[in-house]
Amino acid sequence: MADRLKQLYQHISQTTTPPHPFDPLSSVEIEYAIALVRRDHGKLGYNAITLSEPKKKEMIAWLADPSLPRPRRMAEIVAVDKDSALYDGVADLKDGKIVSWEKLAGVQPLITMEDLQDTERVVREDPKVIEQCRILGIDDMSKVYCDPWTIGYDERFGSDVRLQQALMYYRPHVDDMQYAFPLDFCPIVNTATGEIIHIDIPSVRRPVNTFASNYMPPDIEKIGGYRTDIKPLNITQPDGVSFTMNGREINWQNFNMHIGFNYKEGIVLNNISFNDRGNVRPLFYRLSLAEMVVPYGNPEHPHQRKHAFDLGEYGGGYMTNSLSLGCDCKGVIHYLDAEFCNRAGAPVTIKNAICIHEEDAGILFKHTDFRDGSTIVTRGRKLVISQIFTAANYEYCVYWIMHQDGTIQLEIKLTGILNTYAMAPGEDTHGWGTEVHPGVNAHNHQHLFCLRIDPQIDGQKNTVFQVDAVPGEAEVGSKENFYGNAFYAKKTPYKTVAESQVNYNGATSRTWDISNTSKLHPYSKKPATYKLVSREIPGLLPKPGSLVWKRAGFARHAVQVTKYQDGQLHPAGRHVPQTSGEPSLGLPEWVGDGNDKIEDEDIVLWHTFGLTHFPAPEDFPVMPAEPMSLLLRPRHFFLRNPVLDVPPSYASTPSQVAAGKGITDLADKSSKLAFRAALETEACCKK
The missing domain is CATH 3.10.450.40 (Nuclear Transport Factor 2; Chain: A,)
Known part of the structure; x- marks a missing residue:
């Protein structure tokens, strides 16, 4: 044991390029952490070993000045002994010691x-x-x-x-x-x-x-075979991709970020910034899907127990698929693996857990002047960072999408197979489900996801504003609103945590601004902002006081904002299985009395979104993918349209039209490629 510990320590300490502090633990680091536990605590079973993320204050300082001491590599450990007692520990991989070790009672770890x-x-x-x-x-x-x-x-x-x-x-x-x-x-x-x-x-x-x-x-x-009228659709990038990778850091179209991964959340995006014409501006310190709950709507026993917390009870990382080219991803792909440990403590690798590729994003912007026919049309491109995990019957396809204009999109596609229950001939479902196939009852359910947004919009001090589209207050016929047509964006800052616990309002097209009030736009005089635009926000349908309501406290509101605290990552609690909800764990704990000040502070925005699923026969035997999406969009952030420098697919100025020319002849390589593509489509565009 001592020799193996020494060997592992030497391997870690003598690594030529040390891991980025946000990098997931490597297989060697996992094995080393396990060896430390065995040395101090004997033989145990392992539920999870994962990176213990650096303290934010320390990490922010190091990111600003990498000459400072590198944050220590720490490993979180969840272990179980032969009597099923649960232990939480932390190992310092630099000093080679267990720095904390706690035996927990009445708590159960996730199911592997x-x-x-x-x-x-x-x-x-x-x-x-x-x-x-x-x-x-x-x-x-x-x-x-x-x-x-x-x-x-x-x-x-x-x-x-x-x-x-x-x-x-x-x-x-x-x-x-x-x-x-x-x-x-x-x-x-x-x-x-x-x-x-x-x-x-x-x-x-x-x-x-x-x-x-x-x-x-x-x-x-047996039922007629596959359709035969689908022609091949090929995706090629003859000059390769437009992004570069440095370990797990990616640079693409002015974006820079670190791509992490852990056993619960799956993909974690850290330290997202945007190069605004030479000024590298921080956007988000950390983005992740932090939790989800799937409550089923049949009140009959024992179906009240069907409300899966797929991340907290099973782990979105543990359940992730090994992705394959041409099936899960198309184009020129860069993959990242995921490394975990099994129950015995042996490292396990999921190959190709993360897929990174580019896609055409359709029209980025276009305008045609009806007076003279002058036109510009520019096609966009997007970067897609994805994983797919299988939670028993359901597949969840998670896509983090970067757009050239600085927009960040999260898209989730639901597919897989409905959870089903037996039903007798002629049985009444009482509205709690649908007979999707003879003798098969698929119960109503919801998929509610919790997005954790840790912003740093031009710095660590941010404020969240509720934005509602409302008519002007003045009455029709008044001096201020004589014709009654006035309307505006009513912006309400959340000053305390309690004020931030709100729900969605479709009638006012409610959105939320995450703003740096100390950075005002020179033209609009409004603060630099990223706007959360999310429309698919059903309320939690199980009633207040119900088992699900108590256990899934994070899902009681569409938005909740808390002051940042290290370690507050899991909104349903660190160990979710078999919690009673009394007291509620996670986010309800952190909200507390709601009196914390969150205006111009280092904050975290928790957003619950999703869909309500009333099953239908079209969802069976396997469900066509149902997408949902939300956006984080820059507003009053850039001086003007930030994608004017993306080469156009076609452009003709009024003077060129008058002279009988059709294409802007630009000099650089990217524009020549655009010029060539435009020549190929010019005839179509002229039509």
Whole structure:
């Protein structure tokens, strides 16, 4: 052990290029952290080992002056012993020591992929489960499957024992899709002992469906095959990409940022800046999807337990896919891997966890003068940083998109398969779900995501304004508003945390400005701002006081703003499984009495958005991707349109039109490429 520790330490300390302080832990660093724990605390099982991010104040100083001492590499450790006791620790990888170690009671860590796989094996072998399957007419347990979920919270069992609930399915044939054959009972599994401690069985049994619904190629061939009128669409970049990578830092079209990754949030973007004609301006210190909850709307027991916190209970990083060219991403791709550890403490790598590529973004700007036909049209480009993770039945495709005009877009596409439950012939769903296939009930549900925005708009002191489009206050016929047509943007600054706890208002097209009030635009006299534009913001439908409402305190409001504090990253709490919501953890704790001042402060904006899903047959057996999107847009930030220097696809000035010319002949290489493309499309444009 001592020799291996020494070897690992030498490898880390003698690295020619030390890792960026925001870089995720490498496999060697993970192995070293585990060796330190084994030295001090013996043999344990590992739930997570991840970067303990540097203190913000220290990191900001180092980013401003890299000659300062580099922030220390620290590892957060979540470990479990043979009796299922949970430990939180932090290891200093520079000094080679455990600097904190705490045993936690009544708290459960997230469920890992190994836990999920173990549960399916346990379910198939348990005599009580076998008996229930035989009651439903199933004798071959190799055809029985389950989706293991955390139990959420069940007052019968509490939080002292680590539990999962097994949502049961059947596959008559190995290639059948099990969600067409849901079973009506739900075993509860002790994760530590591998025992079934209870089975929830409905008072009225529902038969097993006998009608398959599949989506793989052999099944499509049986119903007429694939359409044949789709011609190839090729994406080429003969001169390569327009971005450069330095480790995990990326430069693209004036943007610079660091691309991190962790087991819970997945992609984390740090230290985002924009080079405004030689002036590098800070935008955001950290952006991430911090949490999500998927509450289901069937009130019948035990469906009240179905409200998955997919990041806090399973980990968006742990569930991420290994992406492949031509399928998940197209074009010229740069990939980044993700490195974790398994239960035994061995490093695990997910290849191609992050895909980075460019896409055409359509028209960036265009104008045609109707008087003389002079025209300019410029096509835009976007940088896409993406991951896809699979949470049992659902896929979540997460795209962080940078636009040339400084806009940052977050797009999420939902696909995969509906969570289903058995239903009897003629059974009334009571409006809580939809029969999407004979004998298959898909329950109503929501997907609510929490975006964590840590801004630094031209500096660390920012203010959030609520912006509502409202009519002028003066009455029709008054001197101030005689014709009654006046309207304006009503901007309300949030001065305290309590004032910031607000919901969306579609009637006023509500948006939110994140502003630096000390930096005024020379023309508009308004502060430098990034505007949060988000329209898909359903309210949390479970009622106040409900189990979900208590556990998902972050989802009670569309926006909440808190004063920055190191370590406040997870809005549903650090350890989410089996929390009761009493007291509410995470964001409700940090809000406190709501009296903290947040005007011109170092702040964090928490934004909950998403969609409400009432399933339909078109969503089955596999769901067409449903997108949702939000924007962070610069306003009063640039002197004028910041993309005037993007080479046009076509341009003709009035004088060129009069002289019979059609293209602006510019000298640099990029403009020559634009010129060549414009020649190819000129005939079409003239039409």
